[in-house]
Amino acid sequence: MGLAKKAEEAAVEEAEEAEGAKEAKEAKEAKEREERMRRLEERVKACKKCELWSLRRNAVVGEGSLLADVMFVGEAPGYYEDLKGRPFVGKAGKVLDELLASVHLERKDVYICNVLKCRPPKNRDPKPEEIESCTPFLDEQIEIIQPKVIATLGNYSLQYIFSKFNMKAEKISKIHGRIFTVETLNGTLKIIPLYHPAVAIYNSAMREVLFEDFKVLPKLLSEKHNKRERG
Ligand code: URA
Ligand code: SF4
Secondary structure, eight states: OOHHHHHHHHHHHHHHHHHHHHHHHHHHHHHHHHHHHHHHHHHHHTOOSSGGGGGOSSOOOOEEOTTOSEEEEESOOOHHHHHHTOSSOSHHHHHHHHHHHHTTOOGGGSEEEESOSSOOGGGOOOOHHHHHHHHHHHHHHHHHHOOSEEEEESHHHHHHHHHHTTOOOOOHHHHTTOOEEEEETTEEEEEEEEOOGGGGSSOHHHHHHHHHHHTHHHHHHHHHHHHHHHO
16 A cells, blocks of 8 residues: 555544544533433423413423524413423414524524423513523523524513623614624623514514524524634
């Protein structure tokens, strides 16, 4: 075998080893996150911190990849979410699925959850005391997943996430689709305020706005990707 050939083989082997080590590290991280999320889910399902516990059929913790770069935060479970114990599975969920598909993302690529984990009766607005009781769970989810991007869906999510990161939220009509950058202990975080997908169900103008705003996501993700490849 020629020297060049040998060197090439060695390089390939080294690259494969590095790739293997990276995969092993990711698998370990995924396992740790799964375990933490499993324990969190148990606590949410047993939670009685606000009055909503007595009305729930199922608490809706969230779902998706625990290694996701993007986390979507909605408001609260509705009728179907409460029934099934999964986020965004009703009409608004159908819109969210279409929005994800429009930027070539699938549910399994992202993480989806809500400010409140139990359904408010008749889908009424969350009360301040409910938000205060429930958001430590959301905080923990952010801690576990350490997303690079948080997309807020609707006003309650926007208000909570902005205040959590010490930012002043302006009106959604002014800031939707814009990128806000904050430095956190876990690195740089981008926050994208988006309208709630429910607004698009009967309003085609809002639907267009949402689809347009969603286009910011692949841009952000590919920026990160490119940086990784370069560096
Ligand atoms: N609306 C939300 O805000 N969250 C859901 O999970 C479903 C509808
Ligand atoms: Fe607990 Fe949140 Fe459900 Fe209230 S909404 S009971 S705080 S899990």
